[in-house]
Amino acid sequence: MVDLEKDLATLAETLVKAANNPNINLALSRAVKSYRENVNKALSRFPHTVERAREVREIKLQALSNLQVLYEKAAKSIEENHGKAYLAKDGSEALKIVSEIVGTGKLIVKVKSMVGEEIGLREHLEEKGNTLWETDLGEFIQQLRNDRPMHILSPAIHIPREEVAKLFSAFFEKEIPPEIAAEVAAVREFMREKYFKADIGISGANIVAADTGSIFIIENEGNGRLATGAPPVHIVIVGLEKLVPTLDDAFKTAEVTWRYAQYTVPSYVNIISGPSKTGDIEKVTTYGAHGPKEFHVIFLDNGRLALSQNETFKEALLCLRCGGCLYECPVFSLTAGYYGYKYLGGIGSIWTAFVAGGIEKAAPLAYVCLRCGRCQERCPMKIDVPRMTLALRQILTGNHAD
Known part of the structure; x- marks a missing residue:
């Protein structure tokens, strides 16, 4: 009540x-x-972005009327790309799927994800006996503060550099000056080995192209590329509303997203369609080259399908x-x-x-x-x-x- x-x-x-x-x-x-x-x-x-945004609105509206079909198409594409696709009806089911993949006693590096916050992902995996590090700088700050994100893109938006310096000095047990470059360098040094020792990398996705099963991760820090490329297992947890019909639609959506997120162009646009592979020996495709051997994509409903009909x-x-x-x-x-x-x-x-x-x-x-x-x-x-x-x-x- x-x-x-x-x-x-x-x-x-x-x-x-x-x-x-x-x-x-x-x-x-x-x-x-x-x-x-x-x-x-x-x-x-890039003034054409305003008109492109109108086009993307229509793409997304059409996608919302067809989410179940788009999911089935994306899942088929992911499986054909030697990944594994799942549909979780709610947060509990998503956490169960993640737990079955991860197990316990693992080192996990995680990319910023609002879906992760939605379902309480970090807390759940830590309770299962895993060690998880938030690799986004703002999320890392909030993790050290034992606090939640305060903005969709900038989780520690409310913390000035002076307070960050105090927090980092205490955590790293050395003096970190209230200079943003020095604060970034301290986290870079700490996080670097975590990427290459991690058992699991977990991310969300900005967009998913149903026709190819490709997920898009837009970023600037480079943590997304390392966290999804270095560990042997990559898990994606993404809301169904991120689905668009085609790869072309996904590129258009990505461009509008980063422009209104304040960037003329981001440092990285990661497009991931499956586990790493090579065909360099006798043109025989072998999975598990320099990147992940396993690629899991969990699509989360959690009320989205019902909302798409409202x-x-x-x-x-x-x-x-x-x-x-x-x-x-x-x-x-x-x-x-x-x-x-x-x-x-x-x-x-x-x-x-x-x-x-x-x-x-x-x-x-x-x-x-x-x-x-x-x-x-x-x-x-x-x-x-x-x-x-x-x-x-x-x-x-x-x-x-x-």
Whole structure:
């Protein structure tokens, strides 16, 4: 039963505390300024991206009406590529599949993944006796702080460099100056051996092309390439909504994603379609060359199929996870990821209600949203969060408009 008044009061207290935190204010002000400058620069240099975003919206809408068929096509392609494909109906089933592949006592390197946060992946694998390191710099910071991500793309967006230096100095047991280059170098040195000693690499995916079974991982740090290429086993956990029909569709979606994530072009676009292989001796294909010998792709439903059939709310599944909406949100820009549950901001209330958390956890989030529309203006998919937020409120109040 939703106790909206109590839940709103609790959330309000949390948000006020976050908004009054000088470290959060400092870090967010820097991040928002940088994001706006960078995304405007990227779109000015490549103005065709705006029209391409409209095309991708139509591609994604068509995909949402056909997710089951696209999954079956992708699974067949992955199996033909000597990988293994799975469909998990919910988070528990996904964790069970992962556990059966991983076992216990393993060293795991993980690439940043919102689906991993959605199902509690790291905590689950650690409870099973495994050692898991987050390889994304922001996720690594949050892992050391025993905290959750505070932004879709920049998990430690609320932590200024001065606080990072204190955290790293304590963890590495040596003085790390409050200089970003020095902080990055310290993590690089620590993480380097982990990639090559790891038994398992785990990632999400930005996009999956159904026709070829190819997964796309867009990144800049290089951790994604190492974590998915060095260990002998690569596990992908990806939401069904990431499916698009063709490889060409995937390239278009990738370009729009990285531009609205503030980059003219990313350092890396990893396209992975199966385990490593070679045919250099007598043209006989042998699997397990320099990269992984095993390639597992777990597609997660967890409410996505039902949401794709919901005419009122299915638009939420168009989200590319570029993070642009959060930088424009008046509430998020003051409070970071404290405005959210697993998924953040206004769009996060819809995802919380139907995918990751349930209606009770979504209720207070829906009423924090100002419905100002700034997120929709920035969104490459033009997702109408204000409309869906109002519809969610109407459900919460027995279909009476607020």
